[in-house]
Amino acid sequence: MTTNSPVVDRPRPQAKPLLSHQAGRVELITIRAFLIIPFLALVAVVPAAWGWGIGWAEIGVGAAFYVVSGLGVTIGYHRYFTHGAFKANRALRIALAVAGGLAAQGSVITWVADHRRHHAFSDREGDPHSPWLFGTSAAALAKGFWHAHMGWLFGSDRTNVARFAPDLADDPDIRAVDRMFPLLVTLSVGLPAVLVGLITWSWWGLLTGFLWSGLARVAFLHHVTWSVNSVCHMVGDRPFTSRDRSANFWPLAILSFGESWHNLHHADPTSARHGVKRGQIDISARVIWAFEKLGWARDARWSSPERLERLAAKA
Structure with missing residues (x-):
């Protein structure tokens, strides 16, 4: 004989909150200094370049650091750590975290937590940097553009790492690199x-x-990256179906190493390649391909023609 046990209505565990804390005054001052000082350097040195101050040494060194730090963000912080678009051996994993830190856009764990939160709530309430949070009037869009581009970085809200990046917080190698961010x-x-x-x-x-290859280069890369948050959610073409307003903006494709093919990315976030159509140059994807050939990476997720057809926006 069997007996039926009473059904216990257990409460569901509550999801961890979006935010963990509010940044303190010292943290805010430090962050704002990192944002403002490179920009002021860029503004100061560009007019000065007409008569003096920049030569092949500054250009060459600045370009090298731009490529290393830029790919550290696009391949490392974004496609690898945030979305798991491929698997990397330990040496490459650490190298990508270090290279991303050189971009001065935030420590690896913080950056990834913010970006995963962006995808979870893209262009909706909860998205840390959507340009569409204030309405669609001209004034609202102007405010939204500023917020998406860099205004959100001046706020005190801090994304909850325990909810959005617990895997990285539990990785001793990545925690060590994260602590090295000021260095x-x-x-x-x-x-x-x-x-x-x-x-x-x-x-x-x-x-x-220091001025050109250091500060000005950092500021320039900042604004290229931030333009993906702002411009690529406001203007451009949308050949693929996504639940937000992500768009492709071809003028930024080279400078962003392929990140401005943003519509496919939001339609298929774990894809290792964002520029999937003919003529869409995606430098980051080619570097990932090279990493695979060298044996440093494996299992890269390349969107198949069949998947792209399913994702294609219906006319």
Whole structure:
């Protein structure tokens, strides 16, 4: 004989909150300094370039650091750590985290938590940097553009890592790199100065290397990356179906290493390639392909023609 046990109505566990805490005054001042100082350097040195201050040494060193730090964000922070678009061996995993830190856009765990939250609530309440949170009037869109581009970075809200990036918080290698972020930012602006100073064998080269190859390069990469948050959610074409307003903006494709093919990314976030149509240059995808050939990466997720056909927006 069997007896029926009483049904116990157990409460469902509550989801962890979106935010963990509010940033303190010292943290906010530090972050705002990292945002404003490189931008002021960019504004200051561009007019000065007409008469002096930039040569092949500054351009070459700045370009090298732009590529390394930019790919650290696009391949490392974004496609690998945030979305798991491929698997990497330990050395490549650590190298990508370090390279991303050189972009001075935030520590790896914080960056990933923010971006996963963005995808969870893309262009809806809860998205940390949607341009569509304030309405569709001209004034609302202007406010939204500023918020999406960089205004959100000045806020005090902090995404809950325990909810959005517990895998990285539990990884001792990544925690170590995350703690190194202030050092990586210092190296990102200091090493170019030293290199240009040595190449030109002058104190003047040390200064111009710091301004051009260091601060101005950081600021330029900042605005390219932030344009994916702002411009690529406002204008461009949308050949694939996504639940938000992500769009492709081809003028940024080279500078963003393929990130501005943003519509496919939001339609298929774990794809290792964002530029999937003919003529859509995606430098990050080619580098991931090279990593696979070298044996440093494996199991990259490439969107198949059949999947792309299913994702194609219906006319």
